[in-house]
Amino acid sequence: MKLHKLLSLTVALSLLVACDTNDEALVPDEALQINGITATLSSTQAATRAETSLGVGRTAFADGDVIVFTTIKRTKYPLENFTYGNIQYSYNGSGWARSSNGTTNDPEKIYWSDVTSAHTFTGYCLPSSSYYWQTVTTDNIVTYKGELGYGVDDKGTIDFSTDNESIIAEDLLVSHSKNVKPETGGASAQVDFKHALSNVCVVVNVTGFATNSLDKKVDVTDMVIKNQPCVFTWGADTTTLSTFNVTDTSNNKIKNIKLWRKSVSGENEDKTFVFYGLTTPQNADYRKINGNSDKLSFKFTVTYPNAIDPTQTDTHTYQGTVSDEVLFNSGKCTTINVSLNHKNEKMLVDVNYTDWNYVSTPDLGELRKKSTYMTLTKDDVKIHSTDGVTIDNATWLYTNGNEVYDVYGNDGNTAATAYRITSAAQMLAFAQEVNNAYTFKDKYVRLDADITMQKSATATGYSWIGIGDANDDNKVFQGTFLGGDRYINRLSGSPLFVNLGDSACVEQLYITAIGEVSTGALAGTNAGIIGGCKVIDDVTLSGTTAGALVGTNSSTGTIHACYYTGEGNLIGTDSGTTKGCYQANQLTSLTNSALSTLVTTLNTNLTTWYSDTSNSGKFKSKFQFTYTIGNYPTVQVAP
Structure with missing residues (x-):
């Protein structure tokens, strides 16, 4: 028999099976023996993620891994002779090899029914021999039952806190594909495995400290997700055999899950702590089992330096509940963002969902944090001074020698060290800086929380003053404002930026407005670059030259990949450059197909424009649109 060379992106297997002429004679001429299995593990990383990422759970196959194919057959009209089940392979560190499951009817060889038809491969891969995995046959339907934290008693705690290895030991992989075709030469098959369980990530951001060196000593530990159902099944759907069931309610075990915290350089300085673990795919209904609340609850411990004796510490245990329904989806990461204010011990919690297994590290631009509304006026905030104002007297910026820093120690000279805005008060201080003729030229400012300007949709107690002065060219923003994929909510009165200078750049900022905005929600006048921004819902404009995003885009202004979902125009008067933008009234009566075509057109226009050498230096980031029905x-x- 000739040994075929296997092609693979990750791991490859060369499998030789004993063959004789009698066996070969039983197979039609067009059938070809499968000599090898190439196993890959899905690990798609989102293009918008931070460059530094952490692989949680299984990112590759390891010695001792076992694949069991519960079904291999031709996808359409399978012939019985070419249907195989319970085919096992084991991994030896360099490739996969056939292994017996201990029965006498193990097929010695596996054949394609032909060399062109798509085949269905259904199977699972268990990470450790101690994992609980049971075959259940009912009414000739075979399903497979597993249990997260096998051996831990009901109401006990699954401990992932020691290291990522404990997560890997529980990380089940499953595969179901109807479209497996022979690789080059027809002798091998490539099969993709995906994470079956759900990854849970909890991000704790502690704020509200006095700005001094003792802040860095705060520590967050012992993060526990409470009352999680831990029994699950695979293959219960007789039609596709692909269903990974949430939980088995007839035999459910409720356990707590203690999460693992990855030590990351600079984590304590940012007062941001990130925890990881696994749980079962579930919704609120499954959390009601055995009398438990459908709300997701958690607890954690925070250690602070003692205010009187800094050599001593105070420890507090905090408990929280996510009020909205939290979903844990198979093969996805659910991130619970907790913002804890040390000053008043208020806790804000929200949730978002991403792919897995690449989870971003504590890059604050990736965290979804919320700020409270404005409770100050411009007279309540301080601007930095050149006479050596100390950090304790600064609302947001302060001077140290010849450099200006924010209260988090950033100098604003690069995107990585951008001045960070985390509250409505700091946004007000930012406006006061520009309105005092500090233009931020060659500096970076980064929005690091969703900012809500007014307490309610009808509140008018604290007016937004606007960044810049329309009547003074010295009072104009000339730096780079990184929106951080965040929102300015309930803006009213003045635009966020009264005017943007010809050196200004604003990216990835989203705005909602209430009441009237004079000329444009993001900017009254733009002479710089605005990219990847959007205005949500209707904006009431009071100016004669007004647009939802920008009132006037001047001759030097550039606006790209922006949009507006309310009634009216994106831009009031446009004398500059606008590329790849749209507004809601362009979408009226468009079919799904037409909308998809519009997105293709927008992306084509953007790609062409970005690649034009004459635009070199005009934009810091490139953007693309995506459309879902x-x-x-x-x-x-853009990736």
């Missing part, structure tokens, strides 16, 4: 096309950083 039932939603407006959304913008994201």
